[in-house]
Amino acid sequence: MRAVQSMFIHNYLMSLQGSDAAFYYMRDAVSIVQLLRIDNPENAAQISPPERSRRQRLYWQAYIHERFLAILHYRQAILPPLYTLPEDDPTLSIQVHEGFNQTIKLFRLLDREFLNSWLDSQGGSVTSTWVEAKSRELDGDPEADARELSMLSMMQRADLSITREWLRTLVWRLAMSRTLLSSRSSEECLSLLFPVRLSQTLRQQVSSMSRQDIEVHGTSITQKLFEITDTIADVLIHVSAATLDETALRIDDFLFILDFVLRIPHLDQTRRGILLEKLERLQTMFPEALSNASSPSLPLDLRSPGDVNDP
Incomplete structure (x- = not known):
């Protein structure tokens, strides 16, 4: 006890x-x-x-x-x-x-x-070999994992899915800190753009879950989502896309996840401020891509005028 x-x-x-x-x-x-x-x-x-x-x-x-x-x-x-x-x-x-x-x-x-x-x-x-091996461990056996997840509640699946993506982010951050990443790497875990691809996966996962199934896990899952979102923002800021269309797609996925995280009641003001500061940097860099942002959780001055209702 x-x-x-x-x-x-x-x-x-x-x-x-x-x-x-x-x-x-x-x-x-x-x-x-x-x-x-x-x-x-x-x-x-x-x-x-x-x-x-x-x-x-x-x-x-x-x-x-x-x-x-x-x-x-x-x-x-x-x-x-x-x-x-x-x-x-x-x-x-x-x-x-x-x-x-x-x-x-x-x-x-x-x-x-x-x-x-x-x-x-x-x-x-930490070496490239270690990063690849740890990533394979995280990938596991998709068929076996699917069978095991099938017997769990959506609340349990939400925790496991987000925890797995958080762990993938940690492995990627270790690789980044050791300058092992490359924009040309054939291994996803060693690609500079891995968090961008992860944002697409995470968006699909979050869209299939209820907010209650996620938020019930409290501050731990909030911290995991914050770290994932913060990492995605850093990549968007520092790694340019080849085309404006690609930039718009990346920003769209990021805004979806950012909006979700900003709405979590457990998110403290410090972490909220960090995310909003990076959003402001992205708006300065890509004003057109963010011009259609209509999330109610985003600051008014970061939304297009047409999205703000007159009193």
Whole structure:
């Protein structure tokens, strides 16, 4: 119970931008989880199956939160992946059990090598080969993934889909920081334009989901969407399209996602300001492409006069 309480307080403080205090409570939760020794198979074998499954879920919950915090605030993570996924628990529905397992599998991709590279400003072990391999892991088996997703609710699918795109963005950002990208690369993960293509995919995914199915996941999914949108904006600003028509298509996808993110209640003013500042830069660079922007979440001076109703 103490570990769960600490993780709850951690989540609450994260929503208030209290990163240092949130880190303290996350470490408190991790310490308690370690004291349970669920990572020791011999010790775990002495516990009843229902309790063992419960503790395994607790371990993985702490693991996921700690990895997310490590990426978001450049912190060290302590917990290694557990030797097993949570065992079946008859008190849980298959849908809940499978959904949690899918989340675990995604966050296991944030392995020690990934985190070390994320924290290492000198480059670490990131190479083109590593980026391609990590991207293949993220791609997974489309047929198997489709079967597994088919048994999940739309709320679960929303979380998994956006988390996967967020992880793809992280891998791309690592490649960018190591100057591994090229506009001519045949590998999508090593292309300068990858975020632009991702914006098309994300738009399709978001269009197929209800806003409630996405927003129910709170500040964590808001942060993921913010980072994806921010990355797309940077590419639009710094990588020019070949034609005006192509520019218009890129801007259109970006505005759709931007509008969606700006409407999320959990988006704080700092992140909102960052996105709007980049929108202003895009308007300066591509005034024609943005002239038809009619989103109610965009500032009035960034919309065309015809979209503003007279009082």
